[in-house]
Amino acid sequence: MEKKIAILNGDGIGPEVTAQSIKILNAVAQQYGHVFHYKEALIGADAIDKTGTALPSETIDICLDSDAVLFGAVGDPKYDNDPSAKVRPEQGILGIRKALQLFANIRPVTTYSTLQHLSPLKPALLEGVDCVIFRELTGGIYFGKKYTSEDGNTASDECYYTRPEIERIAHLAFKYAQNRRKKKVTLVDKANVLETSRLWRKVVQEIATQYSDVTVDYMFVDNAAMQLMINPKQFDVILTENMFGDIISDEASVLAGSLGMLPSASVGNGTAFFEPIHGSYPQAAGKDIANPIGSILSAAMMLDHFGLTAEAEVIRDAVDWTLENNFVTKDIDPMNFYFMSTIGDLISDYVS
Amino acid sequence: MEKKIAILNGDGIGPEVTAQSIKILNAVAQQYGHVFHYKEALIGADAIDKTGTALPSETIDICLDSDAVLFGAVGDPKYDNDPSAKVRPEQGILGIRKALQLFANIRPVTTYSTLQHLSPLKPALLEGVDCVIFRELTGGIYFGKKYTSEDGNTASDECYYTRPEIERIAHLAFKYAQNRRKKKVTLVDKANVLETSRLWRKVVQEIATQYSDVTVDYMFVDNAAMQLMINPKQFDVILTENMFGDIISDEASVLAGSLGMLPSASVGNGTAFFEPIHGSYPQAAGKDIANPIGSILSAAMMLDHFGLTAEAEVIRDAVDWTLENNFVTKDIDPMNFYFMSTIGDLISDYVS
Ligand SMILES: CC(C)[C@H](C(=O)O)[C@@H](O)C(=O)O
Ligand SMILES: CC(C)[C@H](C(=O)O)[C@@H](O)C(=O)O
Numbered sequence: 001m002e003k004k005i006a007i008l009n010g011d012g013i014g015p016e017v018t019a020q021s022i023k024i025l026n027a028v029a030q031q032y033g034h035v036f037h038y039k040e041a042l043i044g045a046d047a048i049d050k051t052g053t054a055l056p057s058e059t060i061d062i063c064l065d066s067d068a069v070l071f072g073a074v075g076d077p078k079y080d081n082d083p084s085a086k087v088r089p090e091q092g093i094l095g096i097r098k099a100l101q102l103f104a105n106i107r108p109v110t111t112y113s114t115l116q117h118l119s120p121l122k123p124a125l126l127e128g129v130d131c132v133i134f135r136e137l138t139g140g141i142y143f144g145k146k147y148t149s150e151d152g153n154t155a156s157d158e159c160y161y162t163r164p165e166i167e168r169i170a171h172l173a174f175k176y177a178q179n180r181r182k183k184k185v186t187l188v189d190k191a192n193v194l195e196t197s198r199l200w201r202k203v204v205q206e207i208a209t210q211y212s213d214v215t216v217d218y219m220f221v222d223n224a225a226m227q228l229m230i231n232p233k234q235f236d237v238i239l240t241e242n243m244f245g246d247i248i249s250d251e252a253s254v255l256a257g258s259l260g261m262l263p264s265a266s267v268g269n270g271t272a273f274f275e276p277i278h279g280s281y282p283q284a285a286g287k288d289i290a291n292p293i294g295s296i297l298s299a300a301m302m303l304d305h306f307g308l309t310a311e312a313e314v315i316r317d318a319v320d321w322t323l324e325n326n327f328v329t330k331d332i333d334p335m336n337f338y339f340m341s342t343i344g345d346l347i348s349d350y351v352s
Numbered sequence: 353m354e355k356k357i358a359i360l361n362g363d364g365i366g367p368e369v370t371a372q373s374i375k376i377l378n379a380v381a382q383q384y385g386h387v388f389h390y391k392e393a394l395i396g397a398d399a400i401d402k403t404g405t406a407l408p409s410e411t412i413d414i415c416l417d418s419d420a421v422l423f424g425a426v427g428d429p430k431y432d433n434d435p436s437a438k439v440r441p442e443q444g445i446l447g448i449r450k451a452l453q454l455f456a457n458i459r460p461v462t463t464y465s466t467l468q469h470l471s472p473l474k475p476a477l478l479e480g481v482d483c484v485i486f487r488e489l490t491g492g493i494y495f496g497k498k499y500t501s502e503d504g505n506t507a508s509d510e511c512y513y514t515r516p517e518i519e520r521i522a523h524l525a526f527k528y529a530q531n532r533r534k535k536k537v538t539l540v541d542k543a544n545v546l547e548t549s550r551l552w553r554k555v556v557q558e559i560a561t562q563y564s565d566v567t568v569d570y571m572f573v574d575n576a577a578m579q580l581m582i583n584p585k586q587f588d589v590i591l592t593e594n595m596f597g598d599i600i601s602d603e604a605s606v607l608a609g610s611l612g613m614l615p616s617a618s619v620g621n622g623t624a625f626f627e628p629i630h631g632s633y634p635q636a637a638g639k640d641i642a643n644p645i646g647s648i649l650s651a652a653m654m655l656d657h658f659g660l661t662a663e664a665e666v667i668r669d670a671v672d673w674t675l676e677n678n679f680v681t682k683d684i685d686p687m688n689f690y691f692m693s694t695i696g697d698l699i700s701d702y703v704s
Binding site for chain 2: 075079080081084088090094120121122125141142144146147148152153154155156157158159160161162163190191192193194195196198199201202205218221222223225226229230243244246247248249250251253254259
């Protein structure tokens with residue numbers, strides 16, 4: 001198989017973790033006789049520094065011309081506390097989501113028994129947790145009309161949704177649920193307050209009738225934020241809008257014990273997009289200490305997306321093997337850790 | 353002291369838990385020589401059933417004419433899955449917040465060592481947790497322009513904030529922080545995406561300069577949802593807008609071990625408002641098994657608000673005493689529990 005992969009390193013630890021994934025993709029390519037063509041493109045603070053914009057049009061072109069994108073992270077603290085900055089690294093990630101129409105962000109929440117001691121939750125609650133969050137990614141308050149008055153004293157953000165935007169991700173989530181053990185979709189919304197949530201609930205209620213083998217329930221987001229902690233096992237597929245998905249998927253990541261472990265895939269109508277859920281973690285940049293597993297498992301999701309499920313499975317096996325043998329980065333064991341690049345090498349060797 | 357208290361029982365377990373608080377307020381009145389005048393008024397599904405609206409204007413009048421409101425809960429599942437319902441119980445609570453201009457909702461998150469086993473978090477994380485959430489309550493996406501297209505296929509909710517709306521609650525939060533041990537305010541926002549969050553950050557940055565003894569930091573809401581679980585001790589006073597406050601304050605409630613334990617106060621320019629953070633919990637209604645402590649501690653916050661701090665302290669002592677002696681409701685110990693009214697009686701006796 002021959003595939004074109006755009007590499008968007010971005011900021012902080014982005015380039016380092018992505019480099020580990022490429023190492024492993026190369027090992028997969030050699031072992032299984034595939035050809036992956038990589039093309040790097042700028043994004044985030046890195047792109048601002050070099051070109052003045054967080055998302056150069058060349059980056060969009062390269063992504064559109066690729067089969068998939070492997071993304072690192074964006075964000076730089078120097079922009080966070082300057083509310084008046086006109087150019088911000090996050091415009092890169094938001095812009096590329098829109099340009100590629102990545103309407104569904106898919107985040108599996110996996111718990112590893114070897115990492116239970118790192119989770120803030122009691123081990124008994126983690127046993128059997130297996131859920132996947134489907135977060136709408138190109139609509140809602142992220143992309144609605146924004147406004148700040150000239151005197152700077154009034155601001156607004158509009159949360160806006162249309163039926164087709166809800167339908168397309170809902171179908172994905174229900175289809176996905178059909179292939180799972182529990183076959184359950186939970187819509188997380190705030191239908192007791194928001195018009196947009198009532199639209200979500202109405203559309204999802206209708207679509208649910210087309211998937212009679214899938215059970216569906218509805219939960220207010222405030223309750224979901226609580227239920228995810230007191231009884232995470234109850235969830236199978238969680239479907240939600242953009243802003244709520246941002247919050248609850250990061251919250252759910254604590255179940256895994258480390259943010260550094262979790263991958264995500266974003267899909268749309270064309271090029272798909274793969275990124276670890278962690279951010280740019282600038283304090284660790286350049287130190288070879290970050291956890292590359294989130295990126296590596298994102299690369300595995302990319303292989304799944306290409307239909308290379310056996311190859312993806314080998315990567316996941318390799319990750320399990322490193323954990324079982326305590327080949328872990330500093331976030332997992334600060335007293336006895338391996339460098340990021342060593343973990344990358346070990347997984348690459350395992351695959352070869 | 354003589355005070356007028358409006359009683360808004362509402363739905364589900366609302367009337368029962370409020371009845372326990374009244375019992376205790378009466379004991380306080382007798383013991384300390386105060387006079388509390390109660391006046392009941394309708395709200396929520398109960399009001400819809402009796403009057404056709406969730407917030408009769410008489411209820412607003414009664415509240416405006418009172419020094420404080422003691423509120424139970426609103427909500428009835430029969431309205432939740434009907435996205436097209438024009439009249440909904442939640443309109444009662446949202447309407448009264450607006451009518452009384454209750455712009456700040458104050459939720460202390462207390463952990464009890466005797467209840468640590470009920471929290472999903474590991475006990476070591478709970479030690480020393482002591483934070484208070486200041487949630488803006490009359491602005492943001494809750495009260496912005498709402499829209500659904502005629503064909504019902506498009507909807508929007510506007511999140512809108514003005515400088516004065518942010519200033520008034522920020523001052524409250526900073527003043528409150530000045531009297532605390534850690535003297536720290538954390539603004540939770542999404543300033544990397546939302547214009548309104550950038551306004552919040554700008555205004556809070558300015559106000560912070562007037563409180564040089566208070567440290568301030570800024571955290572994105574997705575990260576806050578994670579940090580609240582992995583390191584809750586880091587927080588002192590959390591300041592945030594309406595929707596984020598709804599989500600993270602419910603999430604934070606898991607630290608306490610039971611939603612049933614937590615009180616809240618909402619303040620504005622006139623009548624103050626006191627309510628447990630739990631909902632109407634219809635499954636428990638009429639069974640005398642709900643936890644009255646959230647409501648009782650809300651009544652204690654009311655006494656604090658009246659300046660009756662010694663009286664409030666006695667109620668809190670009484671609550672501690674019931675916990676230490678295992679006089680607890682079914683949510684705390686399903687195998688060995690006391691009825692709600694018994695707990696109410698015990699606390700009332702303790703106070704007398
Ligand atoms: C960086 C930021 C704009 C982004 C988001 O809010 O979507 C991030 O938090 C994420 O979840 O990918
Ligand atoms: C009932 C509902 C409208 C309300 C809210 O969202 O504010 C509740 O969740 C709360 O937190 O008091």
